Amino acid sequence: MRRGRFTGYWLMLPAGLWLALFFVIPFYSLLATSLFDPKGSVLTGYDVDYRFANFVDALDQFWEPLFRSLWYAGVATAICLVLGYVLAYAIAFKAGRWRTLLLVLVIAPFFTSFLVRTLSWKLILADDGFVVDTLQFLQLLGDDGRLLATPVAVIAGLVYNFLPFMVLPLYASLEKIDARLVEAASDLYASPSRGFLKVTLPLSKPGVVAGTLLTFIPAAGDYINAALLGSPNQRMVGNVIQNLFTSTGDYATAGALSVILMAIIVAMVMVYIRTAGTEELV
C-alpha cells in the first residue's frame, strides 16, 4: 500500500461518481417511473402517484412475454452450458499449444456486429435455405415447415449470441484445476468418466455458476433475437419494454415491467448462488 492517505479516494472518485450518477441513481428513477400515474404522457409529464397497481397491470397484460423470456433464456442457457463445457474442456485440456489461438477464436465473433451476425442467422435458417432443405429431406421438418418465426430459431440465436459468455468463465475455472488431482483419481482406479464426474466437474463449479449467470441474465433481457428471428408469437419481455418506451410512450407500464424483470432476475440469482454454494463469487 502506498503513501498518501487519500490517494485511493481520488483515484476512485471519477469512475465512482460516473457509476453512481448513471448506474445506481437511474434505478431509483426507474422505480419512480414504475409508480407514475399512467394518465400522464411524455409531453405533459408524469406524476409520481405511488400507483402500485402499475405492477398488477403490467403483469396482467404481459405475463406471457415475461414468462417466455425466462423460459427461452433458461433453455438457451442449458444448451450453452453443454456446448460451452465441451469447448472449454477441449481448450483447457486437449488443445495443447493451440490454446491461446482457440481462446482468441472464442471471442472473435464479438468483433462483428451483434445485429449483423444475428441477421446472418436469418439467412442460414431461411425457408429455402440449406438447413431447412436438409431437415425437410430428413423428414425432420414438414414440407411446409420452417425454422424462422419459431421458438427454435429464437433459442438458436440466443445460444449462438451468448455462448462466449459461457465458455470464458468455464475455461477460467477448468484451467485452474490441478491435473494431478485427475491423475490421482485415475491412479485410484477411477474410470475417466468417474474421474470427470467426481473431480473435474465439482472443481469447475465456480465456472458453471458464473457462466450460467452471464448467459441467462443478458438472454432474459434480449429482444434482438426475438425481433429478427422470431415473429410476434415469440415476443419476449425486452420487445415489450422497448416498444412501450419508444413507440407507445407508456412509461409507467414499461418502468413497472423493467422493475419486475430485474426483481425476478435478482431473486433467481440469489437463490441460485445460495443453492450452488458459491457466495464468494459475487
Add this chain to the structure above:
Amino acid sequence: MTGLQRAGRWVGEHLVLAAGLLVLVYMFVPIAVVMLMSFNDNSESRNVYAFRDFTWSNWANPCRPDGMCEAVVRSIEIGLLATLVATLLGSLAAFALVRHDFIGRSVANTVIFLPMASPEIVMGSSLLALFVAGGFGGRLGFVTIFIAHVMFCLSFVIVTVKARLSGLDQNLEQAAMDLYASEWTTFWRVTFPLVFPGVAAAALLSFSLSFDDFIITNLNAGQTVTFPMFVWGVAQRGIPMQVNVVGTVMFLISLFLVVTNMLVTRKRVAAT
C-alpha cells in the same frame, strides 16, 4: 487394459477435441456468411437472403446506402470518445482498488460487478427514466449515448486492468525505488509499461462494446443513428449488402489488433 477401455480412452482423447472444434465452427458459420454476403450482388432481386452473383461492387461503393456511412462515423466517434474516458477513469479506479485501501472498497467492488450482471434492457430503461426525469427527454442524442457507453464500459475496463495489475510483481517497483527512482519515474518507466497490455486490452474491449451496443443505445439515442441502429432500421425493409462489408472490415481490424496486442504482450513476457 481391455479393448473397451482403450476405445474409451481414444474417444476421450479425440472426441472431446473434435466436438469442441465443431462448437467453434458453429460460432464461425455466421461470420463466414457475413463475409460471403459482402460479395453478393442482389441488385436484381428483392430477396436479400440468398446469394445470387459474385461482385466487388459492395466493396467498391461501401457508402451507397443512404445514411450508413454517417452512422458508422458516428459510432466510431462515440466509440473513441467513450473508450478514452472509460479507459482513463477505469484504469485509475483499478489502481485504487488494487493498490490502495479505502473505506467502501468492497462496496465499490460490488457496484462495479453489477453493470455486467444487469440486463441491458433494464439499465437502458433506467437511464432513460433518469434523463426524462432530469428534463433531457427531448435532448437525447450524442451526449446521452456517450454517457451510457462510458457507464457500461467502465466495469469491463476496471475488471480487465485490475486483473493485469494484481498479477504484477511489486518487487520490480520496489527495486526501481531502491535505485533512487522517484515515484513518478517508477510509475512511467516500470509500472505503466507493465500494465499497458491490460490497458490496451481494456480499450479494445470498450471500443467494440460501444461500437456494437444496441439495446441501451436505442433507448437513449433520440434521433441520433448509430451503426447498429441503422442495421436495425433497415432489417425490416431489406438489408443493403454493404452492411456485410462493414461487418467484415470490423472483424478483420479487431482480429488484427487483438492478435497484435497478444503477440506484443507475449514478447514482453518473454523479455522479462
